[in-house]
Amino acid sequence: MVTRRKSGQDGDERDAYGAKNLTVLEGLDAVRKRPGMYIGTTDSQGLMHCLWEIIDNSVDEALAGVCDHIVVTLHTDGSIEVADNGRGIPVDIEPKTKMTGVEVVLTKLHAGAKFGNSAYNSAGGLHGVGSSVVNALSSRLDVEVDRDGKTHHMAFHQGHAGVYADADPAHPSPDSPFKKTRKNKPTELEIIGTVPRRKTGTRIRYWADPEIFNETAEFNYEQLIERVRQTSFLVPGLKITVVDENIPETGDAAVDELIESDVETARADAVEDGDTVAAGDEASAEESSLADAETIDLLAEAAAADAGDGGDGGESAGTPEADAELAGADGNLAGAERAADLVVADTASAAKPAHRRVEEFCHTGGVVDFVDFLSHGEPVSTVWRVQGTGTYQEETQAVDDNGDLHAEKVTRDCTVDIAMRWVDGYDTTIRSFVNVVETPGGGTHVDGFLQSLTRQVRKAVEDNARKLKVNLKDAKNKVDRDDILTGFVAVVTVRIAEPQFEGQTKGVLGTAPVRGVVSRLTDKQFSEMITGSKRGYKDQSGRVLEKIVGEMHARIQARKTKEVTRRKNALESASMPPKLSDCQPGNDDIAELFIVEGDSALGTAKAARNSSFQALLPIRGKILNVQKASLAQMLSNKECAAIIQVVGAGSGATFDISQRRYDKVIMMTDADVDGAHIRTLLLTLFYRYMRPLIEEGHVYAAVPPLHRIALTGPRKGQYIYTYSDDELADRLAGLDADGIGYDADIQRYKGLGEMDADQLADTTMDPRTRMLRRITMIEAEQASGIFSLLMGDEVPPRRQFIVDNANDFDRSKIDT
Structure with a gap:
């Protein structure tokens, strides 16, 4: 049933809707109203996306060949600063808006130098909204630009240009009093210092606005490092430094060491530049190199002074006196100027109190x-x-000359x-x-x-x-x-x-x-x-x-055997190996599969096992060495295929450990060298094609005894089992010392088949009395190297391994 409004009410609502109900969002207000349109979400993902936008702008300078160093600093107040030694955002007036290039880039959507082909042949930020969106979603954003021998500065609050009255200029805060620039009036850039004329670059520091990002938004340092690392791979030669000031300080010694290292590197580069001058100009080259080195020292000292306590009366870089001295040395920079610029950039950031978490990335191989x-x-x-x-x-x-699109x-x-x-x-x-x-x-x-x-x-x-x-x-x-x-x-x-x-x-x-x-x-x-x-x-x-x-x-x-790998169908499947002596269903959480060496041992094991949860699979001799064989050869091998099929979880990429039919897979072989070799071959199969079994601790080696000592006298009918020749000697010596009699005819088992069912059960199969060795894998890379060395095709490395370790042979460390 549809309820209709009265015509009078409907008419009132229609009449009430007019132009006064329309809302016009100007400038960056639209970004703050609908941030998800620009950064996806306002959680941690959106927070990181803002950082990517600023970093990508600096990387675009590197792609254009005009930037080779980017520094990302995470400040203790939650702000993030990205600095580069690129060309610097333009500071002159943009003709159409009558604003400086800095204000256009940071306040106007779809504005920038990447819509044409003159400034950037390829770039990551192409929508022209990256920097302005970050500005709109920041409670405060400060930008400094080095161009034309001057350092220019401008500040913004939630995307609006203006001036902050910081109580301590060295520690800017988004909570400081802010005076917004009057509407439709361009904000002039503030000149806060001078730099060498050829030094250029941009530094942007911003505080993400808590009014925009939700409470769950967190900065992810690992994501930053991963992104920076991949960028260094993709732009060969670009150096990216990440400084995290949220880590406890390590002291000034580290600062001095970093400054000294950068100065020495730059000085070496300057001398090298001097060496490349033609032979006829060797004297002038040497003089220029020495002057360059002196200039570098001057720049380093000024940068270090700038990072001092500030109350010692020392002049810092950026003061008129220091700027004049630097400007006077500008003529000596010549071929070493880029190196000196890097010293300024490096020491300016490094000459703050050192921190434990400073990571640098630079790769040349792409x-x-x-x-x-x-x-x-x-x-x-x-x-x-x-x-x-x-x-x-x-x-x-x-865009044509008139600003129109065609x-x-x-x-x-x-x-x-x-x-x-x-x-x-x-x-x-x-x-x-x-x-x-x-x-x-x-x-x-x-x-x-x-x-x-x-x-x-x-x-x-x-x-x-x-x-x-x-x-x-x-x-x-x-x-x-x-x-x-x-x-x-x-x-x-x-x-x-x-x-x-x-x-x-x-x-x-x-x-x-x-x-x-x-x-x-x-x-x-x-x-x-x-x-x-x-x-x-x-x-x-x-x-x-x-x-x-x-x-x-x-x-x-895998497609053919998919059904037989599942436990509930395994007993009904005609394709299961006929030699498998399976256990009773219903005990999956404790089921055990014994892989038994030889048919003779199988007969004894059948009588010794507990058929409710113990299954037996015999193998004939030594299986295929899958480290040397191809996957096709492995699958065509009957013994390997039977083991994979009985385990029931597939192999290789299709292996699903949750589908395994047994909780324990136990290798039960003779206690001799051949038995050890068979165990090694089985482990190679498990490692190559069923690795999660080893990683999660489901593979074991049974430990059958090597000797049986029959006691005599009052202890007649009792037996002691030993597992090595050394243990046998120790036990016999102990019996002699205690005066306990024993049969001098010590039985030595040549194989599992020589035991009767009770002996095999007591020593090897009964969970109450047996001993098992769990096979574990702590270091996957080390394990891979061992299998390749011992079971692979390369004979010389294996021979050398045996020669190198022959003198350190310790029988107690091997499974025999």
Whole structure:
């Protein structure tokens, strides 16, 4: 039933709605009203996004080749400062708004130098809202710009320009009295000091507004370090320093050491610059180098004085006297000026009280170093790289001289840099970036790369089908993308002008023509690598293809055996190994699987076990060494396949420990060298293809006795078991000392089959009396190295290991 209003009421509401009900949000007020439109959320994610916007602006200067050092400082008052030695935000008047460039950038949405092609060929912040949005969402923002021999300063409160009256200028606060600049009146930049004319840079310090961000918003230091590290990989040669002032101070000694180190480095650079002068100018070069060194010392002293107590009457950098002296030395900077500038930047931040948490990042290898950093496990290939530049046409809106927009078709350059590698693990790691901005959702650049990668691998498998033992007539034998990406590590980067992102948070690249550029470059270069036609890639490509085909077979096999891996269907499955003597169902939380060496021991073990929770699986002799064998060879081995099938949780990437059929997997082999070798082979299988079993402590080694001592006299019918020759000697000596008689004919077990059922139960199988060794793995990387050394293909390292450790042999440390 619909209730209708009376016509009179309806008419009143219609008449009441007019222009007075409309709200016009001007400037940055719209950002404060709807912050989620610009930074995604107002929780921790949005808080970090504001920092990324400021850092990305400095990184864009580095991409333009005019910045090589960025310093991020986390102050104790909760503010964050980002400083760079780039060109500095323009300080002159923008003709259209009649405002300084600093005020335009920090107060006007969609304003900046990245809408055209003159200042930046590629950049991360392209929407022109980054800095202004951070300003709008900050309770206070201070900016300092070094340009034209002067240091310019401007302050903002919640996006509005004005002047703060700080009680202590050395400790600015967002709670200080603030006077807003009158509406529609541009704010003049305050000049607070002078610098060498060629010194440029920008420093932005802001306090996130608690009125905007919710109470759960927290700054994440680990995210910052990860972002800074990845940026240093993506911009080779860029140095990024992170200083956290929230860590207790370490003292002035560390400050002096850091200053001295920076000054010595800069002085060395100055002398080196002097050495490069032509031979005829050696005298002037030496004189210039000495003058440069003196100037560097002067700059360092001034910076250190600036960081002093402030009450000693010393002149600090920025005072008229010091500025005049520095300006007078400006002519001596010459080729060492950039080095001296870095000293000023470094010592200005370092000459504060030192802190424990100061981290610096600088890499020169680019994406190759990045992939190497991301790789975990034994490498199957070296780092392969696809590089190049392609072009595409795009229609865009260009700004003419009158400030009007018009459609224009332009030709764009797309620079592609991709590094990739396969390792022996199962995880896939693909990191993608556009102009150093990460695109966690991928986009057209990743799509083009993966399409080409899949196409070229499939073609290579078809061309080498006979060698790889792939039956192309079987439609199931087709490589899937998941097979290719198992153990795959890659970094995909592109640099383009004006990329189209999906949203301000830049999670996905949407520029469609980039897909074709990346795909064509990958087709050409990767095809030469995967086919082995490129020099030095033949052996690597063979290993990569063998791994991929092995993953394909594993996937197919896992699909075939999916049902038999589940406990409730295992006993009904005809495909379970017939030699398995399973336990009764219903005891999954305590069920034990004994892997028994030999059929003779199996007969005794059947009589000795508790069939309610103990299952037996015999193996014949030594199983396949899976460290040397391929995945396909492992799956075709009957003993290995039977163990994987009986454990019931799959293998490799498909292994699911929650589906295991037994709580304990116990290796029960003879107490001799052959038995130890079999245990090692079994452990290699578990480590390579069922690693979570070891990691979570479900794998054990039974400890059967080596000797049996039969007591005589009053103790006749009692037995003592020993587990090594040394223990036997000690027990016999003890019996002699105590005057206890024993049969001189000591029984030595050559194998498990020599025990009767009661003896095997008492010594090895009964939980009340047995002894088990749990197999653990504390360091995964160390364990991987040990398996590769002892069970791998390389004989010389193994031989050398034996030679080096022969003199330190300790029988008590080995499982025999």
